[in-house]
Amino acid sequence: MFASLLRAGLALLAALALLYPWSTVYALGTAAGTTINNNATATYSIGGVPAPPVSSGVSIRVDELINVRVTAPVSATAVNTPDSNKVLVFTVTNIGNGPESFNLTPNLSVGGDQFNPTPGTAGQLFLDVNNNGVLDGGDTLISASLALAANQSASILLVSNIPSSRINGDQGVVTLAVAATTAGAAGATPGTVLIGLGTPAVGVGSVDAVIGAGPGGPADSGADDSVNGTYVVANVTVTVSKVIIAVTSPFGVTTTGCNAGVPPVACTALVPGTIIQYEVTVTIAGTGTAQGVQVTDNVPANTTYVGNSIRFNTATRTDAVDPDNASCAGCGNAVGTVTVLIGDVTVAGAPITHVIDYKFTIN
Amino acid sequence: MQKMIHYVLLVSVSTLLLGNAVIARAQSVELATKAEKVIEVVDKGAKSKKLMPAEKMLPGDEVTYTLTYVNKTAKPAERVVITNPLPRHTRYKEGSAAGEGADITYSVDGGKTFATPDKLTMTVKDKSGQDITRPAAAQDYTHVRWLLRQNVAPGRSGTVRFGAVIL
Numbered sequence: 001m002f003a004s005l006l007r008a009g010l011a012l013l014a015a016l017a018l019l020y021p022w023s024t025v026y027a028l029g030t031a032a033g034t035t036i037n038n039n040a041t042a043t044y045s046i047g048g049v050p051a052p053p054v055s056s057g058v059s060i061r062v063d064e065l066i067n068v069r070v071t072a073p074v075s076a077t078a079v080n081t082p083d084s085n086k087v088l089v090f091t092v093t094n095i096g097n098g099p100e101s102f103n104l105t106p107n108l109s110v111g112g113d114q115f116n117p118t119p120g121t122a123g124q125l126f127l128d129v130n131n132n133g134v135l136d137g138g139d140t141l142i143s144a145s146l147a148l149a150a151n152q153s154a155s156i157l158l159v160s161n162i163p164s165s166r167i168n169g170d171q172g173v174v175t176l177a178v179a180a181t182t183a184g185a186a187g188a189t190p191g192t193v194l195i196g197l198g199t200p201a202v203g204v205g206s207v208d209a210v211i212g213a214g215p216g217g218p219a220d221s222g223a224d225d226s227v228n229g230t231y232v233v234a235n236v237t238v239t240v241s242k243v244i245i246a247v248t249s250p251f252g253v254t255t256t257g258c259n260a261g262v263p264p265v266a267c268t269a270l271v272p273g274t275i276i277q278y279e280v281t282v283t284i285a286g287t288g289t290a291q292g293v294q295v296t297d298n299v300p301a302n303t304t305y306v307g308n309s310i311r312f313n314t315a316t317r318t319d320a321v322d323p324d325n326a327s328c329a330g331c332g333n334a335v336g337t338v339t340v341l342i343g344d345v346t347v348a349g350a351p352i353t354h355v356i357d358y359k360f361t362i363n
Numbered sequence: 364m365q366k367m368i369h370y371v372l373l374v375s376v377s378t379l380l381l382g383n384a385v386i387a388r389a390q391s392v393e394l395a396t397k398a399e400k401v402i403e404v405v406d407k408g409a410k411s412k413k414l415m416p417a418e419k420m421l422p423g424d425e426v427t428y429t430l431t432y433v434n435k436t437a438k439p440a441e442r443v444v445i446t447n448p449l450p451r452h453t454r455y456k457e458g459s460a461a462g463e464g465a466d467i468t469y470s471v472d473g474g475k476t477f478a479t480p481d482k483l484t485m486t487v488k489d490k491s492g493q494d495i496t497r498p499a500a501a502q503d504y505t506h507v508r509w510l511l512r513q514n515v516a517p518g519r520s521g522t523v524r525f526g527a528v529i530l
Binding site for chain 2: 029030034036037038039040041042043044045046047048051052054055056057058059060061062063065097193208210212
């Protein structure tokens, strides 16, 4: 008998684990449906002789608290224009003490912003089954309500397409609203009792449902909640161009202006012993931050790097790997890499340009 | 094994019958329990507590348990001791126990020993795994006990109470 009960219990746990694979269930309050038994005992004596103890008990049953929260994405999602299937990650948490289902309603037409996203090509709402904040294979499209156990939370991916022809910094604000599906719950004043409509987390039968208080205080219904997320157009572009700006002949004659529309003839007279000066221009444009910008260029075959020839925005740099931002350690005959670290570049408005130049000798 | 179970069942049934018979012949001290929900009422800015039927009970709610004893025997009841383990899923509400003419003590060790709050301690492990002793807090209490200082005369009754918060 006991063994079969235990087996049934384990089977139930396994079933719960299958139902709710995407997040942890952690107990916060006593589960709806729990019976709390109180038992008192009195002992006494009559005429110095102990009498049999007497006991008394009373039971109360814990009802269901309906209370839900949705939390906003940690930061705005950077998008291009146009763009598709861009994700905002919301977290929905059932902070009540019973199992409850919630309707999730996105609103893509929130005012006060610059554009309205449209539902993602892949679908609009997904359960982030593997909890990685990214829309990937295992995630499931949410087409009906979301069922959450007591004190369980779920990561929800709101997926949108972004219109074309927006400018950098444009924002598209969206709202995700959640509401308990229990009849009469959504919007009900805290303390409202829905007789017999509660769902017990333990035990059988029904309990009453009581509406909790929302994040807005004692007058705010805890049975629904909503929060905004933001898409921001932040397409930073990094472009790199490389040209020959000057050559020095084996006889020591330097010709500049090799990057002109019609370069001097000497610029094309590349014979062994000629020193070529390359110039790399890095342009960061748009709005946002380009992170860890770094330029590298291998010393080509049949050339030899000219020592300490790197300049950054015309300032000279040494070849050693040291605090200056350029190096060409061990560079020589077809060996080594010119490396210039620019780092994070934040741009807003006019593009930012960095110029790097260095020299190779034709063998 | 099966025979043993039968034997135990028989014994308990006979005890039950015997107990019924005893109650039928002689009166005893009787005990009754009532559970009520404590709600805070604000009237003209003054807060007060009110007892309501134990309905709409949720985590965090406070329950007052009122225990009523009455001596239905023909003789004084001596050394009346009422003991109430804290119900599962609750914690003791600090300062809530009351009882006229009763010395109130508490247990933090599952009812083995009882003492007044100032003498109750808990032994816990610190970060390095060493046992350290600290004063007990309300949530550590496992039992409440009332010892009535006076005998309860025949026909007399009284009440004791305590509060518990649903976890």
